[in-house]
Amino acid sequence: MDKNEGGTDFMSSNKSNPLDWLNEDPFFKKRISLKELEEQSKLNPDQIDSYVEKIIREATSSSAVTNEDTSLHYEHVDTHNFLITKIRIPNRIHPENLWVQLNRTKIKIHGLGNEQSEIITLPFPINPDQSKGTFKQGSLQLKMPKMPSGRFKDINVRFL
Secondary structure, eight states: OOBOTTSSBHHHHHHHOTTTHHHHSHHHHSOOOHHHHHHHTOOOHHHHHHHHHHHHHHHHOOOEEEOTTOSOEEEEEEOSSEEEEEEEOOTTSOGGGOEEEEOSSEEEEEOSSTTOEEEEEOSSOBOGGGOEEEEETTEEEEEEEBOOOOOOOOOOOOOO
């Protein structure tokens, strides 16, 4: 039979308790009580639910904004290829009087009464030529394709 360094029978010690190596390993020497873990991890399920809802809301919602530049309530929704901006139009404004203009970085809305116009700054450049707008149930929604970052172009470098 094989003998280990201590002179005891190696096979017989393994047969008595196959998990004895756990007591020899320094990682497993510190025993953790399951009761202790349970005491440390007592969490209120309502707190967990509210935390998860908050994180999901923050991750999926965009910036609902009332900017000091404008009195309109709006939010931007960023998708892979588009920026969608939803703008709440006040009830006193007749939607057919609205006139919307876009450039790469801003939305300008005319017809809000008293010859006012509002400007909303976009979070990144869009392509105004391919943008579309719809008005439904008091909200103006603009679907604007994002500007591509562009291709790399070779430039000539002059060595002096």
